[in-house]
Amino acid sequence: MIKPPKTLEPYSKASDDNHLNSANQFSVAPMMDWTNRHCRYFHRQLSQNAWLYTEMVTTGAIIYGNNLERFLGHDESDIPVALQLGGSGAKDMATCAKLGEEWGYSEINLNIGCPSDRVQNNMIGACLMAHPELVAENVAAMKAVVDIPVTVKTRIGIDDQEEFDILHQFIDGLAEAGVDGVIIHARKAWLEGLSPKQNRDVPPLNYAWVHQIKAEFPQLSIAINGGIKTLEQGQTHLQGYNDLPAVDGLMLGRSAYEQPYLLAEVDQQFYGSKHAIISREQVLENMKPYIEDHLSNDGKLNHVTRHMLGLFHGLPGGRIWRRHLSEHAFKAEAGIEVVEQAYRLVANEIQRMEDQK
Ligand SMILES: Cc1cc2nc3c(=O)[nH]c(=O)nc-3n(C[C@H](O)[C@H](O)[C@H](O)COP(=O)(O)O)c2cc1C
Numbered sequence: 001m002i003k004p005p006k007t008l009e010p011y012s013k014a015s016d017d018n019h020l021n022s023a024n025q026f027s028v029a030p031m032m033d034w035t036n037r038h039c040r041y042f043h044r045q046l047s048q049n050a051w052l053y054t055e056m057v058t059t060g061a062i063i064y065g066n067n068l069e070r071f072l073g074h075d076e077s078d079i080p081v082a083l084q085l086g087g088s089g090a091k092d093m094a095t096c097a098k099l100g101e102e103w104g105y106s107e108i109n110l111n112i113g114c115p116s117d118r119v120q121n122n123m124i125g126a127c128l129m130a131h132p133e134l135v136a137e138n139v140a141a142m143k144a145v146v147d148i149p150v151t152v153k154t155r156i157g158i159d160d161q162e163e164f165d166i167l168h169q170f171i172d173g174l175a176e177a178g179v180d181g182v183i184i185h186a187r188k189a190w191l192e193g194l195s196p197k198q199n200r201d202v203p204p205l206n207y208a209w210v211h212q213i214k215a216e217f218p219q220l221s222i223a224i225n226g227g228i229k230t231l232e233q234g235q236t237h238l239q240g241y242n243d244l245p246a247v248d249g250l251m252l253g254r255s256a257y258e259q260p261y262l263l264a265e266v267d268q269q270f271y272g273s274k275h276a277i278i279s280r281e282q283v284l285e286n287m288k289p290y291i292e293d294h295l296s297n298d299g300k301l302n303h304v305t306r307h308m309l310g311l312f313h314g315l316p317g318g319r320i321w322r323r324h325l326s327e328h329a330f331k332a333e334a335g336i337e338v339v340e341q342a343y344r345l346v347a348n349e350i351q352r353m354e355d356q357k
Contacts, residue, residue: 006238006246007272010049011080011106021107021149022082022249023181023221026234026270027051028263029253030084030111030153038294039307040078043256045286046263046278049271052081056111058124059087059096072103082107082151086114086124088134090141097142097150107180108142110135112154115189115199126189129158129170136173149180153225153251156209157188164209171213171220181221183251184210200226200254207237211244223249230255231262231269259313280311284343291336301334317349 011020028035028043030053035043040052057071062085065071074081083100085108087093097108112135114125128135135152142150152174156167174182187203194202205227214222224247228234234250250270256263261280267273291304305325312318324342328334 003239005235005269008049008249008270010271011051013079018147018149018180020080021151021181021221022051022053022080022109022251023151023183023223024248025049025051025080025223026266027053027082027183027223027249027251028256029053029225029251030056030082030109031253031257032056034257034307036307037074037078038304039257040081041075041290042283042287042304042307043260043263044077045283046260047266049273050263050266051106052078053109054081054083054105056084056086056114057096058119058122059085059089059092060122062096062099063092068099068103072099072105074104076104079104080106082109084109084111084153086111086119088123088128088131088138090137093138094141094145098145101146101148105148107149107151108146109151109153109183110138110142112152113185113189114196115158115191115194116196120191126155126158127191129155129161129189132170132173135170136177139174139177139179143178150178151181151183151221152179153183153185155185155187155189156206159188159191161188164212167209167213168216171217175217175220179220181223181249182213183223183225183249184213186210186224186226207241208244211237211241211247214245214247218245221248223247223251225251225253228252228255231265235269257307258310260308260310261313281343283311284339288336288339291339295335300330300332301336301338302329305329305339312346315346315350316353317346320345320349 032055035053035055062071083105085096100108112128119125120127186205186207189199210224224237238246240246264277309322312321321342328338
């Protein structure tokens with residue numbers, strides 16, 4: 001039986017009610033070095049409703065980095081946006097969560113999924129799945145000091161955690177601590193022997209466990225993440241999975257970054273928006289003042305355009321766009337004309353293909 005698409009409730013900044021959080025929404029995953037403020041500004045042009053995420057920021061960077069603007073500064077337009085924290089000291093987590101709230105974030109998210117060696121040594125990321133009480137303590141400490149939602153992004157397990165019960169107990173601890181939602185990357189992290197990149201592909205996906213968690217914690221917002229390539233595929237998880245219940249939210253990482261134009265349909269497909277889908281040309285027009293502002297503050301063109309390389313993915317000219325920007329946007333003198341030239345090349349290529357038909 002074909003079910004109608006599920007519609008999510010759009011976030012309203014005016015509302016005091018914080019039941020909305022990224023775990024019951026459509027979100028773009030936190031991605032280190034990728035989802036910085038330029039990337040989020042670009043993504044926001046494509047979807048008004050998708051929840052956006054910062055890269056992971058460690059509590060150490062915020063507390064000792066002596067540069068709050070660098071670590072917490074963000075554009076108003078990226079709201080709703082979650083600040084993702086990495087850390088494990090309850091006092092520091094609470095301090096940083098409070099700062100995040102003061103700096104205008106819509107949610108604080110705790111990273112329990114990162115498998116990198118560097119963070120393991122500091123008790124940050126996926127290794128904390130072996131310390132459920134500590135994670136619960138962190139969540140409780142943050143919940144005690146902020147009014148915005150506190151969520152956790154986690155894996156389904158680490159290393160030799162083979163039993164569903166272990167994941168269940170972990171989530172149970174979070175629920176007891178008052179977590180507002182949990183985003184689950186549906187694969188384990190192997191802390192020894194795999195690089196962070198391999199840890200995003202090699203451990204097999206297990207979507208059933210994420211839906212099973214939803215079955216066992218019906219009151220908790222649960223989002224699914226990992227390997228979702230299209231909005232249609234995402235929509236199926238909002239309908240259920242085999243005989244298991246639907247999850248509340250979806251998080252897309254690499255597919256959203258590499259093919260950002262898929263975000264242009266999110267508002268219509270997930271939030272019931274009746275607005276026309278924004279064209280790629282309009283997105284470019286919207287980006288121009290932002291880019292010019294960045295350039296006039298001594299920024300480099302490439303800082304912004306590197307996140308836009310996938311805009312024409314899958315279209316004739318998509319490769320030309322990518323190549324032109326990659327070859328020219330990093331140059332010190334590169335200005336907005338590089339973007340305009342790249343677009344003209346794409347438009348010519350599209351026209352050439354049309355003429356051949
Ligand atoms: C370049 C890159 C950086 C990432 N950095 C983070 C991070 O800072 N915090 C985090 O929780 N996950 C991080 N991830 C993992 C993603 O958030 C996501 O869980 C993972 O890519 C699986 O989702 P996907 O298959 O939709 O990409 C990163 C992924 C990539 C590709």
